Amino acid sequence: xxxxxxxxxAKQAGVSPTTVSFVLNGKAKEKRISDQVSKKxxxxxxxLKYKPNQLARGLRTGKTxxxxxxxEDIANHFFANVAKIVEEEADKFGYKVLYGSTEDxxxxxxxxxxxxxxxxVDGYIITPTxxxxxxxxxxxxxxxxxxxxxxxxxxxxxxxxxxxxxxxxFDAAEYLLKMGYxxxxxxxxxxxxxxxxxxxxGFSAAMKTHKAPFPRxxxxxxxxxxxxxxxxxxxxxxxxxxxxxxxxxxxTNYLGIYGIESxxxxxxxxxxxxxxISFDDHDLFRLxxxxxxxxAQPIHDIARNLIQVLMNELSQNNHQINQVVLPATLVxxxxxxxxxxxxxxx
Amino acid sequence: xxxxxxxxxAKQAGVSPTTVSFVLNGKAKEKRISDQVSKKxxxxxxxLKYKPNQLARGLRTGKTxxxxxxxEDIANHFFANVAKIVEEEADKFGYKVLYGSTEDxxxxxxxxxxxxxxxxVDGYIITPTxxxxxxxxxxxxxxxxxxxxxxxxxxxxxxxxxxxxxxxxFDAAEYLLKMGYxxxxxxxxxxxxxxxxxxxxGFSAAMKTHKAPFPRxxxxxxxxxxxxxxxxxxxxxxxxxxxxxxxxxxxTNYLGIYGIESxxxxxxxxxxxxxxISFDDHDLFRLxxxxxxxxAQPIHDIARNLIQVLMNELSQNNHQINQVVLPATLVxxxxxxxxxxxxxxx
DNA sequence: GTTAGAGGCTAAATCGATTAAGCAGCCACA
DNA sequence: TGTGGCTGCTTAATCGATTTAGCCTCTAAC
Numbered sequence: 001x002x003x004x005x006x007x008x009x010a011k012q013a014g015v016s017p018t019t020v021s022f023v024l025n026g027k028a029k030e031k032r033i034s035d036q037v038s039k040k041x042x043x044x045x046x047x048l049k050y051k052p053n054q055l056a057r058g059l060r061t062g063k064t065x066x067x068x069x070x071x072e073d074i075a076n077h078f079f080a081n082v083a084k085i086v087e088e089e090a091d092k093f094g095y096k097v098l099y100g101s102t103e104d105x106x107x108x109x110x111x112x113x114x115x116x117x118x119x120x121v122d123g124y125i126i127t128p129t130x131x132x133x134x135x136x137x138x139x140x141x142x143x144x145x146x147x148x149x150x151x152x153x154x155x156x157x158x159x160x161x162x163x164x165x166x167x168x169x170f171d172a173a174e175y176l177l178k179m180g181y182x183x184x185x186x187x188x189x190x191x192x193x194x195x196x197x198x199x200x201x202g203f204s205a206a207m208k209t210h211k212a213p214f215p216r217x218x219x220x221x222x223x224x225x226x227x228x229x230x231x232x233x234x235x236x237x238x239x240x241x242x243x244x245x246x247x248x249x250x251x252t253n254y255l256g257i258y259g260i261e262s263x264x265x266x267x268x269x270x271x272x273x274x275x276x277i278s279f280d281d282h283d284l285f286r287l288x289x290x291x292x293x294x295x296a297q298p299i300h301d302i303a304r305n306l307i308q309v310l311m312n313e314l315s316q317n318n319h320q321i322n323q324v325v326l327p328a329t330l331v332x333x334x335x336x337x338x339x340x341x342x343x344x345x346x
Numbered sequence: 347x348x349x350x351x352x353x354x355x356a357k358q359a360g361v362s363p364t365t366v367s368f369v370l371n372g373k374a375k376e377k378r379i380s381d382q383v384s385k386k387x388x389x390x391x392x393x394l395k396y397k398p399n400q401l402a403r404g405l406r407t408g409k410t411x412x413x414x415x416x417x418e419d420i421a422n423h424f425f426a427n428v429a430k431i432v433e434e435e436a437d438k439f440g441y442k443v444l445y446g447s448t449e450d451x452x453x454x455x456x457x458x459x460x461x462x463x464x465x466x467v468d469g470y471i472i473t474p475t476x477x478x479x480x481x482x483x484x485x486x487x488x489x490x491x492x493x494x495x496x497x498x499x500x501x502x503x504x505x506x507x508x509x510x511x512x513x514x515x516f517d518a519a520e521y522l523l524k525m526g527y528x529x530x531x532x533x534x535x536x537x538x539x540x541x542x543x544x545x546x547x548g549f550s551a552a553m554k555t556h557k558a559p560f561p562r563x564x565x566x567x568x569x570x571x572x573x574x575x576x577x578x579x580x581x582x583x584x585x586x587x588x589x590x591x592x593x594x595x596x597x598t599n600y601l602g603i604y605g606i607e608s609x610x611x612x613x614x615x616x617x618x619x620x621x622x623i624s625f626d627d628h629d630l631f632r633l634x635x636x637x638x639x640x641x642a643q644p645i646h647d648i649a650r651n652l653i654q655v656l657m658n659e660l661s662q663n664n665h666q667i668n669q670v671v672l673p674a675t676l677v678x679x680x681x682x683x684x685x686x687x688x689x690x691x692x
Numbered sequence: 693g694t695t696a697g698a699g700g701c702t703a704a705a706t707c708g709a710t711t712a713a714g715c716a717g718c719c720a721c722a
Numbered sequence: 723t724g725t726g727g728c729t730g731c732t733t734a735a736t737c738g739a740t741t742t743a744g745c746c747t748c749t750a751a752c
Contacts, residue, residue, distance in 0.1 A: 051464045056708030059401040059737045080426040284630040402738030405707045
């Protein structure tokens, strides 16, 4: 019932476990094991379907071939898709993935990091929560292979892979302006998350570049902790409060979804009464009528880069910092088509 | 740099590693270790922040406190949500989760099972693919703790946790009939997946019960391997081919999504020109205008039961089989409101 | 005074792999 | 004859915990 061990092979081949280990680790040449013995061992291993015990190996080598993936919410479209590719890519290098969701809570993140350490994962992919600086700094100090995703901690020089939030938001704003919208509001979350700040900065910068006004009152921050109902009611109040509002930029996908719900409840027609653009793509945005224009993140590229950077760290002692910023793509749909409808109305 | 081991504690406490192990495993009383020594060890362990090395422990005990989760697609709304709760629930028992997606491919599933075995997971949660009977049977034979989800293999008596597919589909069909629809089509996938068959059976049974016709030509099977574009084009062709069609039941969420896209492209108004109902809920269905009526799976309950059944298996030798079938809920939205709109039209 | 039993702890084997160190045997060359 | 070097393997330590078997010491009982 128990698995085949290296000893079983050794016994059957009439050699020592050491020899078996050498051969199976491809060190036959290096360790001067004869071809004869080599072949015999390989054959036996295949015949017995030998699977090395990862625990024993890990105990000895200190490597578990496991990486920890900490996301904000594995049930969220963006993170779930990243997780999927991460798993596939990691598998190519022989790594398995342990995952966990933080819900953006520092306490949960700390708990996850602790458990992952305890399980001796070889490397970490982390979506940091607020106030996680100390823990990240500790990992960095311990020289643990690690790469941050979705956001980074400005005070700590680490590897990270992210979308270009500034550029994505800049493009979104510029696009709205080009499409003829003048009174544009932004709905974001009250959070110190750096990526949200950068999206806001990108937006502001575009407005400034094009000499469009962007007064304080056009910005609404929804608490991260707000329930769906609270968020929708706040968004509705905010929209009603701005006469002549003709476009809204939502800085993340779930805000966009809440926004759609809010506008629906207010009886405003997206694309006609008001333009909508959101960060992150979503099935919902694609299939909504009208389709919702959005700033899409290159999910595949993000996941692939995450693994690449991590594998790079894992395979060498070269502690060069890799900071990858990938371009966002503006996906144009019908939610921002004032000029088109104007044309049609003529 | 290395972690604190049991030896370090032993040395500092002036006792043997054995004693430390006994105390830390709560066997102080049983092994007659004095309170004095016990306390000293516990204090030291806390002070040094001792974390037992799971590899060493696992090697000795044969338990890794890890479970393997095999889903069809971790990026899919249903599986991602189940995965999230599974992770949370497992954590409560001190277990971590390794995951992988099969894409419903037997080859990938076999690969995943192999890797999980290799990593000595203690138990499995498996969404079986077609033709996985042999592998599942092997696991069963090896008395590995295991529970299937989403679907089961009729030939093999195993634990499973599923939604009541028959009842869910039955309710959907009955509801459509009650709402006054007569010409109802079904779009499903060409797959031997038992849950899809049961959904179809439930639907047929309801039609039969209510003496409604359900001829063969009202059923469309889309190949599981079809790309989105292929699926949409097939669904469009199917719909165009049936004059007087007034409602469609999609047997799974992504077919529902493709269906919405197809109808959109055909210029048919959901809820007005045609009713739509889908298995599985989704943000998209909730926020679509009009909202899409669906048969929702009790995701929380499913995940909780999965862990409960698995923990049950893990904690005892009692090999009683647990087969949990949970009720589906019909979530009524505006996509099936013919009678209402008829009322309004009067 | 000897023995039984309990109390309090430890030595050493073990899980299954990796790996540093080393040991024969053989040949070559001085 | 002796030394060095190569070939082809093995011995034994090691990773960090668990666990079996057992060693003292002391008390109590006969």
